[in-house]
Amino acid sequence: MxxxxxxxxxxxxxxxxxxxxxxxxxxxxxxxxxxxxxxxxxxxxxxxxxxxxxxxxxxxxxxxxxxxxxxxxxxxxxxxxxxxxxxxxxxxxxxxxxxxxxxxxxxxxxxxxxxxxxxxxxxxxxxxxxxxxxxxxxxxxxxxxxxxxxxxxxxxxxxxxxxxxxxxxxxxxxxxxxxxxxxxxxxxxxxxxxxxDPRSAELTKYVANSYLATRISFINEIANLCERVGADASAVRAGAGSDSRIGLRYFFPGCGYGGSCFPKDVRELLGTAEQYGLPLQILGAVHRVNEGQKALLARKVTARFGADLHGKRFAVWGLAFKPETDDMREAPSLAVVAALVGAGAEVRAHDPVARECARAQLPASVRLVDDEYEAARGADGLVVCTEWQGYRTPDFARLRGEMRLPVIFDGRNVYAKCGLAELGFEYYGIGVGKALPA
Ligand SMILES: NC(=O)c1ccc[n+]([C@@H]2O[C@H](COP(=O)([O-])OP(=O)(O)OC[C@H]3O[C@@H](n4cnc5c(N)ncnc54)[C@H](O)[C@@H]3O)[C@@H](O)[C@H]2O)c1
Missing domain, CATH: 3.40.50.720 (NAD(P)-binding Rossmann-like Domain)
Known part of the structure; x- marks a missing residue:
């Protein structure tokens, strides 16, 4: 054709x-x-x-x-x-x-x-x-x-x-x-x-994305509860998600969903429902939880280091909204970096492919580097925003050697099972690792 x-x-x-x-x-x-x-x-x-x-x-x-x-x-x-x-x-x-x-x-x-x-x-x-x-x-x-x-x-x-x-x-x-x-x-x-019919087809797309976003916001809220009650979000995720009625996909605690689809499609479906006089209560909460979750990593950093981050340097690993893409649209990393820079911190960031797309959207003071260990050099903390495969098994001894302080804020729970405390790191994940005061 x-x-x-x-x-x-x-x-x-x-x-x-x-x-x-x-x-x-x-x-x-x-x-x-x-x-x-x-x-x-x-x-x-x-x-x-x-x-x-x-x-x-x-x-x-x-x-x-x-x-x-x-x-x-x-x-x-x-x-x-x-x-x-x-x-x-x-x-x-x-x-x-x-x-x-x-x-x-x-x-x-x-x-x-x-x-x-x-x-x-x-x-x-x-x-x-x-x-x-x-x-x-x-x-x-x-x-x-x-x-x-x-x-x-x-x-x-x-x-x-x-x-x-x-x-x-x-x-x-x-x-x-x-x-x-x-x-x-x-x-x-x-x-x-x-x-x-066309209307059902149009709605199907929004329902699919909104449901996946709902799973993510749900497990994120549960992960935050895990921190409060002293439970391990990875274990809870595995325990609940292994039920074949629930499943483990789109069920990872993290620093929020982003990208070119979930955020905008959730907003549009909320708007459609309002327009037709039937506001969607659950989806409204999904959106609010996600906004809070995007702010969580920076909140953890300030809970650990104080609200004023002048004189502190942070490495950010991963900028794209998810691995295997250079798409920066509504990436959670943007919220994290803006908050760190806003609090006075110096930021050095690395991403295997999204550096060029990210440049225009990041504060001018952010240094984008070609090598993840270079980003970590002299850093008071490492913040992981995207779970690229290349970050999953770093040389932890080398990483520790590069950093001024061995503190990791893991927005994707990549290192939840790596025994980082034993390797000398202070480790904060999402519902795993050390808890910070609320
Ligand atoms: N990206 C995804 O993962 C994904 C998945 C499913 C559905 N969608 C949907 O598909 C659509 C496209 O998404 P995308 O991510 O490919 O967007 P994109 O921004 O990557 O691509 C859109 C392209 O359309 C071009 N364009 C805009 N207006 C035009 C015009 N008047 N004439 C000719 N070209 C024009 C732009 O220059 C751009 O290259 C969106 O509605 C999106 O919600 C995206």
């Missing part, structure tokens, strides 16, 4: 390359000329394992190309996949301006029956709005299908190739059949396509 993928970010680039890999002819288009220039020159503008090879292979096979000309790409395609950003606006609701701008272009450009797939995460009712918008600009037949994306950054290529399920919200059989044909090659073992 001939496809235009509008928006070549984390979702669009993976989906575009993935569909090209199945034999479709895909044009990836974006309004960001620098991004398209990079892609045309064979450079991948984001860090995503396996994506570089997938893009290169399909560009070489002439199935994947890139351009800034959205209109031309749309005109030549049977399927237009919308994967533009839907960030939170100032009121916390999803900003749909990019989606609507693409709808306008689609309305102006199409010349024959076209299926428009909305892959961006969009609030309930957006399919109707996009349909109206396009219909206002063309007499040509088209269908708008809601097709939310569930990939995880860091494992996006694998998730695209082997999705748990594909959700299709469609009103027309014709569109449904075409979209089914697009996805069936990924489901040779068993068909995992869930067909529903």
């Amino acid at each position: 001939r496809m235009a993928v509008v928006g070549t970010g984390y979702v669009g680039l993976v989906a575009g390359a993935g569909f090209a890999n199945l034999g479709n002819t895909v044009r990836g288009v974006d309004r960001d000329a620098a991004k398209i220039e990079a892609l045309q020159a064979g450079r991948i503008p984001i860090f995503e394992p396996g994506l570089g090879e997938l893009v290169a292979r399909n560009v070489a096979a002439h199935r994947l190309s890139f351009s800034t000309d959205v209109e031309a790409a749309v005109r030549d395609s049977e399927v237009v996949l919308i994967a533009v950003g839907t960030p939170s606006g100032p009121d916390g609701r999803a900003d749909l301006s990019a989606v609507m701008a693409v709808a306008d272009l689609v309305g102006a450009a199409i010349r024959a029956y076209t299926v428009v797939l909305i892959k961006s995460t969009v609030p309930v009712g957006t399919n109707d709005r996009v349909t109206e918008r396009i219909a206002g600009r063309t007499k040509v037949d088209f269908d708008v299908v809601s097709n939310p994306e569930f990939l995880k950054e860091g494992a996006a290529v694998a998730d695209f190739m082997k999705p748990d399920r594909v959700v299709i919200g469609a009103r027309s059989e014709r569109a449904l059949e075409l979209v089914r044909r697009l996805y069936l090659p990924l489901m040779r073992t068993a068909e995992r396509i869930l067909v529903m």
